[in-house]
Amino acid sequence: MSFIQEIRSTWRRRGVRERIPWRKAIWFYLFILPWIIGFLVFTLGPVLSGIVMSFTNFDGVYLDRARFVGLHNYVMAFQDKDAWWGFKRVMYLALVGIPPGMILSFLAALLLTRNIRARGLFRTLFYIPSLLPVVGTVWVWKMMMDNNYGLVNALLDAIKPGTYVRWMTEYPSLVLVLMGIWGATGQGTVYYMAGFQNVPRELEEAALIDGANAWARFRYVTLPLVTPVIFYQLVTTAMGLGQILVQPLLLAGGIGGSGSGLGAMPPRDNYVFMVHVFKKVFDYRLFGYGFALLWLLFAFSLVVTLVVFGSSKYWVYYEVAQD
């Protein structure tokens, strides 16, 4: 425990409140005021108005024509079989996509923190997909995975003539997951690398002196110390996955007027929750209902996050004791 922490701990025990002089405090509040205003106007305001809207029949344009409909939108959401379907697909994508994505990032980071040749090049290559715009990424994946003209099927056909896999229509979720992993691995790798580099060298050396082999040093020293990064990755990836929208829409087959761009109808397997919200809001123009669906998604995300946070005391190691 550092000196300052000791002092603060003593103050807390004695019931002494830290007092910051008013003159210093005013400067603090003045400096953060722009952020506070931005937060109130552009974050908290819309969030609160979103709650109100979810209890109305708001049409997306005129507030004065919106009518209070009570819990109707929420009741409708629980009876909406497409919303449930979309929710289940998100769960499926989370189960199939998050573990391999996190493991891959972890392993890549492990590799890239070692002294390997061309490490800088590999780090760059791993990170590049994270920098690409989603439209370009989807387009590349469509070209690779297309049933008839795709690169992957062409390669498979070259290896074993006659091989034909309907990637985009029979395994669209697999394509979505692979694309997601490909795009997110670089970002995850950077976080894990930061975590690995933060592991105190003296701890590893101490373990080495104590006779720990490489696996034991990794298992009992390195891994516990990067669990906060794993925890962070798990929470943010799960939240991001719940909000996935553009990728399934753009991946949808370009079938004419009903099937291109954001107006597309994805294959049923990729009809995730946010796609359903998008369709309800912009095709059906049920803005109030759309808000209700989003609040339900938020509530679910909150529960998941709280569960993950609750479990963290069993598996996440913090150097500083959690008060």
Place this chain on the structure above:
Amino acid sequence: MSGKLTRRDFLRLGALTAAGAALAGCATPTPQVVKETVEVPQTVEVPVKETVVVQPTEPPATVPPAPEPANLVIAVGTGEFSDEALETFLGQAKLVAGVERVEPDATRLRAMFAAATPPDIWRGSGADVPEVVRLGWPLDLTELFQTSQVLKPDDMQPAVGYFQYRGGWYGMHKDFSCDMQLQINAAAFEEAGLPVPEPKKLHTYQDVAEWARALTKKEGERTLRIGWADNEWWDGILQNVLAENEEELFVDDFSRANIKDNQTVRDVLTFYAQLAKEGVIWNPLNPSPSWPGDDYVAGRAAMIRYGYWMHGIVVGTAPEDLAAPIEKFIMLPGLSWGGKKIVDPPMGGAGWFIARATQAPLAAWELFEYYMGGPPAEERARSGWGLPALKSLMPLVPQETEFDKQWYEAVVWELENTVQKPRQLNPFISTGNINSAWQTNFELYLKGEITLDEAIDNTDKEVNTALRERISALG
């Protein structure tokens, strides 16, 4: 804020128009567009509503002062109205001092209207008219059209009827297209040993199905060339077919869609389901790798069904990227289900509206007239990306090359021989509703998870549920 055009405003405009006409008479003669009288066939119905026209027969006792030039805000992108064209307009405008441009983004537009600060002019679709009128956004331009020296009602293509709704006239297409005209790759027909279809003749859906079967090229399970990459605007396809027998997809008050109980609708959807099973059209289990227009120029599709704007796409594609010499890309008429007539109005078409809340209706109209009937309209007609909404500009449509001529003659034939009556647009749900509902159930049917009857019944149920929800939400 009053959105009404007052009698005084109207008289001012009349005086200004007269003054403008007089000044124009003094100017150096400019090359005139050759105006051809296009015979409107019996089948074409122009749903121009009866409107009481206020004719300024007597000049006011005193000449009213000209209104101060106004600043306008327009939600129109530079791709459709360049900064250069705007500058040219401002150089000669009498009522417009300046124009601020905002991107024509749907969300932004909604926000601007919600905040009661709408743009004076915005770019929208003819398919939007019922909704925007319900929302009270556009200004009724009937009187302005009736007295305009530039945009004359009898010079309008029937398609402009999309902007005429419940007795009002709310805007005009910047250009349009008969969106269900068929385009074929004649080289693919020759390769398949099929005679190239006659461009000025009625062809049926059944003809196209036969061609599609012969034109589809496969290698094992891989589709090398699809016979027919149709546009899959399901609502429009159904409406056009129904209109052949004067039937409608929606009941009169738009509260219900007739899908499962209409045998014609069932037959059309069954027809497409059969073609999908045979693998001769793109479908949810074998979709286009891109979009049908791209497939067409690249030779991945032998036939597609889009409008005249495909002309621009074919011409704009580098010759080495075209699957065949450009003359092999041929425009045919739209299709007939019953074999007696063709119904082929645009599916909507882009145009301009003037906001009812504008503070400067006359200034907005001055720009509107310039864009729709002045040099920008002539330039658009020459571009080959769409058909002019004014009949008098039709001669400007490209006719230089053999390819241009064939496509021009095909569209002229289409306009003269097919029903152009705008389709019924539901003010409660978007066209995407039916498309989404059918596309989902079509996929489930093709996967064998439901029967075709169930797919059609589910589509009916989902569309009608959406209608009920929407109507209920609106109160």
